[in-house]
Amino acid sequence: MTVVNEWMAGTRFGGWVQRCRESRRLVLVIVAIALLLDNMLLTTVVPIIPEFLYDINHPDAPLDGHVRGTTTTTTPPPPVPISCQQMNQNINYSNTAAPTEIYNFTTLDPEAVQQELRHKDLVQETVEVGMMFASKAFVQLLANPFVGPLTHKIGYSVPMFAGFIIMFLSTIIFAFGRSYSVLFIARALQGIGSSCSSVSGMGMLAERYPDDKERGNAMGIALGGLALGVLIGPPFGGLMYEFVGKSAPFLVLSALALGDGLLQLLMLQPAVVRQDSDPPSLKALVSDPYIIIAAGAITFANMGIAMLEPSLPIWMIDTMGADKWKQGVTFLPASISYLIGTNLFGPLGHKMGRWLAALLGLIVIGVCLMLIPLATSMNHLIIPNAGLGFAIGMVDSSMMPELGYLVDIRHSAVYGSVYAIGDVAFCLGFAIGPAMSGTLVKTIGFEWMLFGIAILNFLYAPLLYCLKSPPTKEEKKSLITGEKSSVRYVTYQNEEDDE
Template sequence: MELNGGGGSSFSQRCRQSRTVGLSVVFLALFLDNLLLTVVVPIIPEFLYAIERDKLSAELQQDLDLLAEEAGALAWLNATLIHPAEVYSKHFNVSEADNITNMLDGVAATYLNENSKVGWLFSSKAFVQLAVNPLVGTLVNRYGYSLPMFSGCIVMLLSSLLYAFGENYVVLVIARAIQGIGSSCTSVGGLSLLAETYHEDKDRSRAMGIALGGTALGVLVGYPFGGAMYQFVGKMVPFLIIALLCIFEGVLQLWFCQPWIKSKSAMTGSPLHELLMDPYIIIASGAILLPEMAMAMLEATLPLWLIQTMQPAQWQLGTVFLPDSLGYWIGCNVFGVVSLKLGRWLVTACALVFTGICVICIPLATQITHLITPHLFLGLAIGMVDAALMPLLALLVETRHVSVYGTVYAIEQVSVSLGFALGSSVGGQMVEFVGFAWLMRGMGIACFLFLPLCYFLRKSPFREENKSILLNESERHSSYTDNATFSYQQFHDE
């Protein structure tokens, strides 16, 4: 594409052609997606519990007031509210005392009930994302990444506003669910952009590691930001701040990606069913699923387990996940290139070992500080898996199928979504039957059982018809520099 116009126009055009600027756009999009994903973790369980607690407290107070009026001793009863069942057992009949005791037991039982509700709320995003990922992958293949990425930004803005102003369980579920659409558009579109732009495996690994650092930063900031903001300024403010950042990202994408530009022609990649029949893609997807499932189980069950066993302050519920975020950032930034030297299969296997050991150790903690090390290595494991396998999926498509990336990253996002869906919903339900400790042990055992399959990722065979295609593509892109034209220019009208 020819650069034309004045100096300002030429500068703007060069910026839109810069791979560094494109990488920054993807980084920020992934950051906001995961900031919104994690900021709710320390907020929603306590918010929902507070709603139920206030409801039960109001009902209890009504019974107390009624009994106090009948006894003519309202002031005295309020003074002895700490042990109302004992008071009423002395001054009223047994049925009235039992009624009060049952009400108080209901307050305690709310902890267990909220595990299930929180689990379904968290998993709603994953179920929606699971359903829309194949559609988004097809759209990216056919129309490019620009429009899906911008649509994802708009959906995240809407989700943030619903979180900010939602005051009941149903609205919060809707907010979480529609975020799944935004996450799918952002992740599939962003990763496809990087796969199309960075053609050398080493450059692609480094770029994806940097972009996934946006995911790590969002997780790093989200947990403590949510916990602290909720405790000191309430639920609405953190989500309004995220909404403002989404507006900024939307403006940036309008300038850079130009989503209104239509493709010259549709691109044809390998169909979904063909990629799903590839054993190497399936094994890689399974290795991505398990650590994500472990983290989802923790997000849905750990805060309430901590409330029951350690009674931490609200801000601590956010900071308990801080080591995961730091570990994930290290894993993404270090192991993208390291996995090329050590072997992606070996890095993936080590990550699953870390995951299994960490989730088994977490229920052994008796203090908040005991959770730092297992959470750090759990985050490191997830970062290692992502850094090793995201570029590998692009390479598998190039060497074994057609170099169109929307569908393969849709499959990767299906794995992530399935992990979160199963982790949040199944974890929230199973913890009531087997307990938190055995839930974590079962997850660890599943990781260990998957380990032998990682060896098959050691070397994936080429398909003969793709060898010449790869050679031609390598020669065609050998003259590209860091300021080379983005792949959308090959498919979009000037």
């Protein structure tokens, strides 16, 4: 009887597992968790790396230590220095009061000198930090054209699981890395894992949710996982680094990543799956102007926040003397509002028109970027950062499902390559932004850097009107056929005129 009960319990458990594997909601949860952890790792380093690298390069004067060159003493001030000319003239001041002019002898304030040196060091470090942050996006950018077509050949589950393995290794390296080069490698390695996770995850959702409205809602939820990772990452990293240590946040992330990998292994059962229909070529998708416009909106929307990631914490240290936890918490309003924006404009973008939601989002992004340099305290950053995050959520949650819709109506319903393009667009923003931010801060300043990217957003926004009613595959074919017929008619007419 006991054997029978165990067999029945096993059968019920097996049936439950099988139902879970067939559930598209579970797939949505797995994709959302993968994006959450990937972006937690992406943003946890934001408040950690600038100060950690500065302390490595300046072990005698860490940012939270005493200012170099200053001493605390209770002894009386030293005698006023006497110039060489006065010494040569054998002037004796021992029996007379020191003249006022001698006390007004100007000397450099050691603290002011130290502040100036620290300012130069921080500006120089912006370049190094920007290059490190950009390395992940550059590597992801290079990997995407390979991962997209690969999903057409072997399916989405195997690249998804490979992304987990690579992210786990990257997290461990971050935990124990103690030099710029090792941390740079960890950041670049994360780019390969992110490419596998994001391209496979979005393609999997597009396949499981063929209805355009449901797909928009599902991708809004998945991007909500991404937003939650961006939301938790900076304050989590800043607080753990200040009160526990540099390795602690990455060890916690590695444990969470391990749990996600086990969930994928149990529920997705990674295996090679061939696609039934012929996928559109990457060249055909890249040459589609409507797909390029949608992808470009994602690039410009994310470029501003990407420029802020390496430069804003250092700017806050330089102008506000911000502590570690403040550098992390400053991104909190943007992350919260991004989470709201992605979940709100998943369904709302479908109703009002995704092109319009993205257009308004780019305009709001430009306004918020212009307001950030005007802040004189951390409180002044709350509203522009919140508006920035909400507007980026408008663009991302509108354009990601729009890419799938454009493939459906203009190509064939195979999604790996189009979401590789979408991820390339996302990576371009996060590659160009940090890579250029250090150089731009040095040459034109923090303020003009943000004004420039704001103007680019304003100029790009009107192009999204083209996505209001893009032609379908049949309309495109009829248009091409009509053009060919017109050419043949003109040629025939010219031949008759010649005769």
